[in-house]
Amino acid sequence: MAGPSDTDVIAAVATAQGRAGIGIVRVSGKSLDRLASQLLGGKPPARTAMRATFRSASGEPIDDGIALFFPAPASYTGEDVLELQGHGGAVVLQMLLRRCLELGARVAEPGEFTRRAFMNDKLDLAQAEGIADLIDAATEAAARCALRSLRGEFSDLIRSLARQLIELRTLVEATLDFPEEEIDQLDRDDARMRLSRLREDVGRSVARGRQGSVLRSGLQVVLAGQPNVGKSSLLNRLAGEDLAIVTEIPGTTRDSVRQTIQIEGVPMNIIDTAGLRDTADAVETIGIARTWEAIEQADVTLLIVDAREGVTPADLAIVKRLPGKLEAVTVFNKIDLSGGAPCAEDDQQGRRVHLSAKTGEGIDALRQVLLELAGWQSETEDIFMARERHLVALEHVAGALERAAQTTLHTELFAEELRLAQRELDSITGEFTADDLLGEIFARFCVGK
Numbered sequence: 001m002a003g004p005s006d007t008d009v010i011a012a013v014a015t016a017q018g019r020a021g022i023g024i025v026r027v028s029g030k031s032l033d034r035l036a037s038q039l040l041g042g043k044p045p046a047r048t049a050m051r052a053t054f055r056s057a058s059g060e061p062i063d064d065g066i067a068l069f070f071p072a073p074a075s076y077t078g079e080d081v082l083e084l085q086g087h088g089g090a091v092v093l094q095m096l097l098r099r100c101l102e103l104g105a106r107v108a109e110p111g112e113f114t115r116r117a118f119m120n121d122k123l124d125l126a127q128a129e130g131i132a133d134l135i136d137a138a139t140e141a142a143a144r145c146a147l148r149s150l151r152g153e154f155s156d157l158i159r160s161l162a163r164q165l166i167e168l169r170t171l172v173e174a175t176l177d178f179p180e181e182e183i184d185q186l187d188r189d190d191a192r193m194r195l196s197r198l199r200e201d202v203g204r205s206v207a208r209g210r211q212g213s214v215l216r217s218g219l220q221v222v223l224a225g226q227p228n229v230g231k232s233s234l235l236n237r238l239a240g241e242d243l244a245i246v247t248e249i250p251g252t253t254r255d256s257v258r259q260t261i262q263i264e265g266v267p268m269n270i271i272d273t274a275g276l277r278d279t280a281d282a283v284e285t286i287g288i289a290r291t292w293e294a295i296e297q298a299d300v301t302l303l304i305v306d307a308r309e310g311v312t313p314a315d316l317a318i319v320k321r322l323p324g325k326l327e328a329v330t331v332f333n334k335i336d337l338s339g340g341a342p343c344a345e346d347d348q349q350g351r352r353v354h355l356s357a358k359t360g361e362g363i364d365a366l367r368q369v370l371l372e373l374a375g376w377q378s379e380t381e382d383i384f385m386a387r388e389r390h391l392v393a394l395e396h397v398a399g400a401l402e403r404a405a406q407t408t409l410h411t412e413l414f415a416e417e418l419r420l421a422q423r424e425l426d427s428i429t430g431e432f433t434a435d436d437l438l439g440e441i442f443a444r445f446c447v448g449k
Contacts (some may be wrong), residue, residue: 020088111445125430141265218267237298
């Protein structure tokens with residue numbers, strides 16, 4: 001059986017599931033004249049909202065709404081696109097979608113509309129990913145960064161780096177036809193200066209990308225410690241609401257409680273966990289096992305201890321079990337009872353924060369520590385929304401340019417490193433991208449986009 005084809009007419013419900021005032025079914029294909037004629041009684045004027053009755057095969061009305069037609073190539077996908085705006089009930093939208101399928105369309109795969117836009121040169125791969133990031137943005141800062149990527153600011157940066165690299169490659173490749181002794185020293189010096197500027201620009205781009213990556217994925221923070229040290233109280237304080245049950249009874253928290261908060265626009269995924277101790281309670285034992293699973297997947301662990309007792313042998317046993325790659329911060333809670341002062345410290349003993357989850361003293365210091373651990377410096381308007389593959393590619397470019405700097409006297413090797421660097425840059429915008437990578441990227445989009 002043949003698989004999906006890029007020449008098929010595709011259709012999908014483009015609005016979220018559930019009840020709403022308006023729902024949209026989107027259709028895209030090489031020619032939609034026949035489908036529009038049988039569904040609407042005729043093709044709507046280009047880019048003009050037309051009131052229409054959507055009709056079944058028997059001519060019975062399915063719904064009354066608005067039809068919009070965007071002829072190729074001036075459309076989102078670069079193909080003919082028909083948007084049918086009707087009432088937002090799930091049953092009505094499914095009836096309308098089913099009618100489109102009866103008229104020869106097939107259900108679009110996740111991200112297929114955007115993939116066709118990419119294939120038809122309506123946007124590049126980084127812009128396409130910006131669309132998904134804008135939809136998934138968890139904070140206003142993340143949304144603004146994703147919009148900049150969607151509008152092409154990140155792509156313009158990559159193309160600027162590529163232009164510098166091409167100019168350098170042109171200079172270097174021209175010398176390959178001449179004997180080594182005939183290469184002008186001025187050409188060598190020019191190549192070295194160009195390479196130095198390019199390396200600096202790539203380094204700045206990596207730093208900006210890492211900032212955007214923080215906005216996109218946030219920081220995974222696990223609250224760990226013995227029972228009754230105030231983990232749930234700290235979660236509630238950071239979240240600004242009572243999410244977790246707080247009692248004096250040890251072992252109250254049996255399972256993880258998760259909440260995403262924002263600190264200066266940076267998402268922090270906070271996970272409150274069961275207290276770590278030896279117990280015969282079967283349910284609490286399961287909760288403790290899940291705590292260690294959460295710790296394994298975290299970026300940061302806040303080890304909560306009672307400020308009145310300090311770090312006990314039981315706390316040291318927890319620290320010993322923490323993964324070596326994990327950033328760990330010791331939080332001395334309940335300074336309102338111990339009489340300590342709120343502060344944050346960082347020395348040979350590690351990072352420590354003294355606070356009171358009950359009164360809020362020291363909470364701002366903890367927030368700043370979390371921002372530092374996330375690698376966040378300050379929000380700037382030139383940050384772009386970087387994905388892991390973007391950062392990896394830019395780091396590979398930096399590595400290739402570093403190797404190139406070590407081979408300037410060996411022109412063939414120098415030229416090869418520059419070629420590898422350009423290949424990595426081209427993979428970001430999709431000018432060079434394997435089909436399996438494209439499939440993986442667009443499969444993560446929602447259906448209808």
